[in-house]
Amino acid sequence: MARNAKFLRNLKIDNFIEDLLKDSSPNSRQPGDKVDAAGPRVLPDKPTEPVTEPVTEPVEPVAEPVTEPVTAPGTEPVTAPTSLQELGATQKRRNRRRVSNPSRWKASSRKKLYQEGKEHVNSANKKASAKQVRTLKNCSTSCKYKCAKKVTPAEREKCFTQFYLLSQNRKYDFIAMTTDCTEKERQTCDEPHRKRTYSFKYHLNVEGEKVRVCKQFYLGTLAISQKPVYNTHMKKNQTTSTPKSDARGKHAKKCISENQKEQVKAHISSFPVVESHYCRASTERQYLEPVLNVSRMYDLYRLKCNENGNTPVKESYYRFIFNTEFNLSFHTRKKDRCDQCEAYETAVKQNMVGQSDEYHQTKHIANKTAMRQERQKDREDKDTLTVCFDLQNVISCPRAEISSFFLQAET
The missing domain is CATH 1.10.287 (Helix Hairpins)
Structure with a gap:
């Protein structure tokens, strides 16, 4: 009986709360009703006619099929992220954000300006002026080909502009098509030690036709020296008569074994690291001791290789592995906001x-x-000893700045 009475009492309380919430909803109030200040109960001024609402048949919701994740025996089910924060946590960066970009190197920018014939600063840190059409001699009177009368200044400028829009290999092709190299036709002296053994013929393309010009006119139009013309013909393929491609910067690199790469990764992993202070949820970057840097780590790596009799890799490769295979940094967090x-x-x-x-x-x-x-x-207060702890700031102990101490981190 006591159990039934308790059940009925709880049922009455639930019905009262349900009626109270129904009366307090805005849709249940009538135009002449007053709201009591003590609560949400509605007090009618006069009896009102009941408002009849159209009766609609309840539509049963269509239950979507629930699929349970299929997992292998002995493993936990993998659940998909349910929020943007969890989604961002699953897409964290695995390496450092600094990766080499050769297109932004100073050498690459200098090479591009040089190929286009523009003003630049060379590798000797000297300013090189822009290329332009040059007049080396008066070809209208003192030239047997009368080059200045065959090719106008506007046509020379057009040849110059089109030439410096080409890449280095295409420039070699242009020189090979507009010049001819043959054996010298006659011996003008009896000296056997004369170095010249070839004769060159020079042409320019004017309105689709090859016009024979002199050497000075040709070189002045393209703003080049005799050396590119000579090297193009001396290094071209004798079978196909095509010039050799530019091989500068295309040398074969020394192959580094997988064992040396693993040694570098093991050495970097041997240093103690700590996580970020307040940013653990948004990043996986870890931090090394502020007394370290890549150069000092490489010195320790080279010292260890000398002790073990191994051949160390170069510092550039060590730095490459550090930047691409690890997500580490040295600077301490300057400001962590709550x-x-x-x-x-x-x-x-x-x-x-x-x-x-x-x-x-x-x-x-x-x-x-x-x-x-x-x-x-x-x-x-100098009379009282006070100790302050930051329980979220992790500091690796003990700390030392001795080289041999870092080498003992593995053991």
Whole structure:
């Protein structure tokens, strides 16, 4: 009986709460009703006619099939991320953000300007002027080919512009098509030690036709010397008569064995690391001791290789493995903001700050200021010994700046 009475009492309370919530909804109020200040109960002024609502047949919701993840025996099911934060946590960076970009190197930029004939600073840190059409001699009077009368200045400028729009290999092709190399036709002296054994003929393309010009006119139009013309014909294939491709910077690189690569990775992994202070949820980057850097780590690696009788790799390759295979850094976190300050700044940027947010932020700043004042008082008190701990800031102990100490980290 006591159990039944308790059940009935709970049922009456549930029905009362349900009726109270139904009466307090805006759709249940009539135009002449008054709301009691003490609660949400509706007090009618006069009896009103009941409002009849159209009766609609309830539509049963279609249940979606629930698929359970199929997992192998002895393993835990893998669940998909349910929020953006979890999705971002599954897509963390695995390496450092600094990766080599050869297109932005100074040498690459200098080479591009040189190929285009523009003004640049060469490798000797000297300013090189831009290429332009040159007139080396008066070809209208003192030239047997009368080059200046056959080719106008505008046509020379057009040849110059089209030439410097080509890549280095295409320039070799242009020189090979517009010049001819043959054995010298006659011996003008009896000296056997004369070096010249070939004769060259020069042409320019004017309106689709090859026009014979002299050497000075040809070289001045393209703003080049005799050397590229000579090397193009001396190095071309004798069977196909095609010039050899530019081989500068195309040398075969020394292959590094997989064993040496694993030794570098094992040495980098031997150093103790710590995680970020407040940013563990948004990044996987770990931090080494601030007294270290890549150069010092490489010195320790080379010392270890000398002790073990191994051949060390170059510092550039060591740095490449450090930047691409690991997500490590040396600098300490200068400023880690708490969740309260970060959420408030985000709300300010989005113009979504409410009164409660202002109140909590003001209280938070007041507590922080009081804490700092109290800490400053403890620091100024010379008679009392005070120890302050930051339980979230992990510091690897013991710490030392001795080379042999780092080498013992593996053991």
